[in-house]
Amino acid sequence: MVQPRSWIExxxxxxxxxxxxxxAALFTENAVYYAExxxxxxxxxxxxxxxWLxxxxxxxxxxxxxHPVCVTDEVSVVQGVTTYxxxxxSNLWVIRFVPDGRCREFTEWWMLHDVK
Structure with a gap:
């Protein structure tokens, strides 16, 4: 089972x-990346x-x-917080892996925190 930690690092x-x-090292040759x-x-x-660049x-x-939400043999769902x-x-990432640990499909949901 591919663990998401090394890929996220x-x-x-x-x-x-x-x-x-x-x-490039993160993705397969034919990977797809959904920025939304x-x-x-x-x-x-x-x-x-x-x-990306x-x-x-x-x-x-x-x-x-x-932190991980769900980890299976082929997909990991992680919840994160990105602070600038x-x-x-807030982020939710769905990462679909191939057996060597590279990503074949990445989808991210992101939401700006409300500042009051």
């Missing part, structure tokens, strides 16, 4: 490095790297805390 490393090799659940996905590893955060700008200096998001 790699994701956070890529998030902070913006290194194309770090990003019902949007058109980024299709293929090269497109994922390109779209077009939207990159500054290294170390955000922190990410998470000026905003915070």
């Amino acid at each position: 790699g994701y956070v490393r890529a998030w902070n490095s913006n290194d194309p090799d770090d990003i 659940p019902y949007s058109s996905p980024w299709q293929g590893r090269d497109a994922i790297v390109s779209e 077009a939207r990159q955060d500054k290294p170390g700008e955000a922190t990410f805390e998470w 200096p000026d905003k915070t998001y």
